[in-house]
Amino acid sequence: MTSGQIEIQLIAVVVAVACALPGTFLVLRRLALVSDAISHSILLGIVLGFFVTGDVTSPLLLVGAAAVGLLTVVLVSTLERTGLVREDAAIGLVFPALFSIGVILISRYADGVHLDIDAVLLGELAFAPFDRLVFWGWDFGPVSLVVMSIVLGLNVAAIAVFWKELKLSTFDPALAVALGFTPALVQYGLMSLVSLTAVGAFDAVGSILVVALMIAPPATAYLLTDSLPRLLALAAAIGAASGIAGYWLAYFLDASIAGSMASMTGVFFVLGWLLAPERGLVAAARRRARQRLEFAQTMLAIHLANHEGKPEAEVESRVEHLHGHLRWEADFAERIVRGAERRGLVVERVGSLELTDAGRTLAADAVSR
Amino acid sequence: MSGDLLAIGLFSDYTLRTVALGSAALGITSGALGTFAVLRRQSLLGDAISHAALPGVALAFLLTGSKAPLALVVGAALAGFVGTLVVMGVTRTTRIKYDSALGIVLSVFFGFGLVLLTFIQRRPDATQAGLDRFLFGQAAALLRRDLVTQAVLGAVALAAMLLVWKELKLLSFDPDFGQSLGFPMRALDVLLTSLLVTAIVIGLQTVGVVLMAAMVIAPAAAARQWTDRLGLVALVAGLFGAAAGVIGAVVSAEAERLPTGPTIVLCASAIVLVSLLFAPRRGLLWREARGRRDRRRLRLAAVLEDLWTLERQHVDGAHAHSAAVLAVMSGGAERSLAELEQQGLVRRVGDEWALTDRGRAEAAGRESR
């Protein structure tokens, strides 16, 4: 591996981790698409910042773009509060408009400069190592690596400092208010992090990938764990893995690095969706098959308990009756009855079923919950 | 460009006419079908579908080696449809919410699309030129065969919508009731989504995948402000969509370096802004004016009633009272008294105020009501 390759992967990992941290809270708070809105509209901030400073490398660009990101959130909630459009439509009205203005400004007035439309969507990760931060003859490494490391540090620090507030307002907003926290403040703080991260990552990987890195790894992690610290750690790890795997996919296909990274977050998501130990499709299907049998046995017990000692018990507790009344196929009913017998829930006496004490207890427990 | 020139341009220039007709077709279709998406709070599904369509376009080109509009549109439609199936599948089988599912589909599919596009571009037999116009759209490149494809698909989608109009209304308003009547609501949902996919793919070439969502949301959100009838909302949305499409596309085709998608989206956004502000009854300015009128009426009525109350507390009937007394009872009395005087309901008695006969009748009538 050349040092350039190593640096690219390093940037990819730092960007992915920096995105996964605030992204986790977006996913938990059902605000995933805010990342879509912010990552698009910051383009306008970058362009406007460029017009003001005349310099694409100015740190003021970052600030201006992050401000426009926040403005997007404010506009969306203002629009929603008018009651004229719903939240989903409000998001879908605001960011395309801001993004369009940004694209038009670039293509009309900033053509040929360092800003171009392909970079907006694709990012320029492959060229990132050539743009280096050099001070007093010292090479501090690629600019985007330095920038994203600072952003990552900020994210870690902010989450650590406001851990309690973030956690509480995410999982129990009502309690957060009762305890005197201001959810709106936490909300805008989080949005500031999202904006800043999106701006920093934008340059390296483009707007759409920002969405992929912010949403897909946390969503995948959400299939694997419930604890917030583990969720953050897993999301970061999955993001980092997607970054490295994406780089090599792009290398072998000679294709867009950003696109490959986004594709890899998708691959990891599908793996999690299928194979997550408890919540994956495979595990769920297995569990359902088992539960279907247990559930049916419980149902049998309840059915028998309901009619026990009543005049109709004679009819209701016949094995053939299960087919007619519980709508069970004959062989399914047979399996359930045999299973229940093995578990000692029922005994069969001349075609008629009788509950054992264990069966009676099971039925009583099931309905009292 | 002035209106006359625009009109002449429209009818004389072959390219412009193609562009205008194509944009009208896409605007009408996406506007009308977007109505249902917006009302069902699925606005951003359009965003996911349009982004998801990109890999479909690229795969269609890779597999067929052709840029025939029908092949690309079919590829886009299939990919968009698969994207919505994934969204439905994820939300139904996991605890991941709708917003995250949309975010994952739109960013991962799009990222994969970029991988394919860059892969195609770097192949030695690079005959791909033109695929990247699917990103931001390029109206000027529309050909007659594109127009025919768009018009036919749009007409089919609209005809299908009209055919099952009543059922779609039921689906959007009260799906449970529809199901209880025996209409297969899930099948109708799939049908409506397919129509939405169709509406989106016919706009991809003109508006581009990145911004097509706006053409689904903006016309419908604007039209909703003007009317309370579903049919009219869809009709007006279609007209708004067509207007934004035609104006945006023609301006973009005529001007230099004005990308089509963003230009069309800005036209649509302008229509939304005007609608939100000026639409009768729902519009913000209208509402503000009504609020002011109501507050003024209440303010005047309060002063009138105060005078009436004071008058009855005194034995000598038409007694006059100073504005200061009235100001204590209800604020802002001075201005209200001047306005009431103009209406002939109160009169000045030296420095003080008394009810006129008409004012007394008005106050008495108000009280008895």
Next chain:
Amino acid sequence: MNAIEVTDMTVAYGEKPVLWDVDLEVRKGVLMAIVGPNGAGKTTLIRAVLGLVKPAAGQALVHGRPYAAQRSLVAYVPQRGSVDWDFPTSVLDVVLMGRYGRIGWVRRPGKVDREAAREALAQVGMADLAGRQISQLSGGQQQRVFLARALVQHAEVYFMDEPFQGVDATTEKAIVELLRALREQGKTVVAVHHDLQTVPEYFDEVTLLNVRRIASGAVDEVFTEENLRRTYGGRAALFGRNGA
């Protein structure tokens, strides 16, 4: 033959059972209330009968045959809060939806349907509001629109999910009169009901439900302290016969 016959109905959402082995018979021409605490499965029972949720076991017959074969005999009044009342449509339009099943696919409502809808609106005292946009209705008026929509179904059996929920006194009176009129015509009504106090006044029979069927029958016989305690558990004191 009973109007409704539910046998061994069991419904589970995911892994959580909501209804366990419930039997229910409703005779024709009876007004029946379904009563029970939150999460008792009242709404689920109605939805299961109407085929809106798939039961894990059991079946429901309407006039002796499965619901799917008897749709034209059944009308459904969902909870008022289940729809978006800002939807761009008019009162008459919503009521016309009750005719859609009869009209069938693709065809549009005709003159006969509109007449039926206006007649139903008159029956619930809303004849003047046919053209009104639905977002301008009060809660009680919304409920009456839903009732009118069920009336135009010209059904034999009516399922109502909390028809009295959050309505004004006028509407409450109108609904009670409507229920009585339906009974006089020999129709059957099954309504999920929350206000225990009014059960004896409004309904002939009652089913007490809490995941299982606790009791079912004539109000005089079944609506007892003892049964209520069994239905509502420890909170029975709060829900005594004279409590709120």
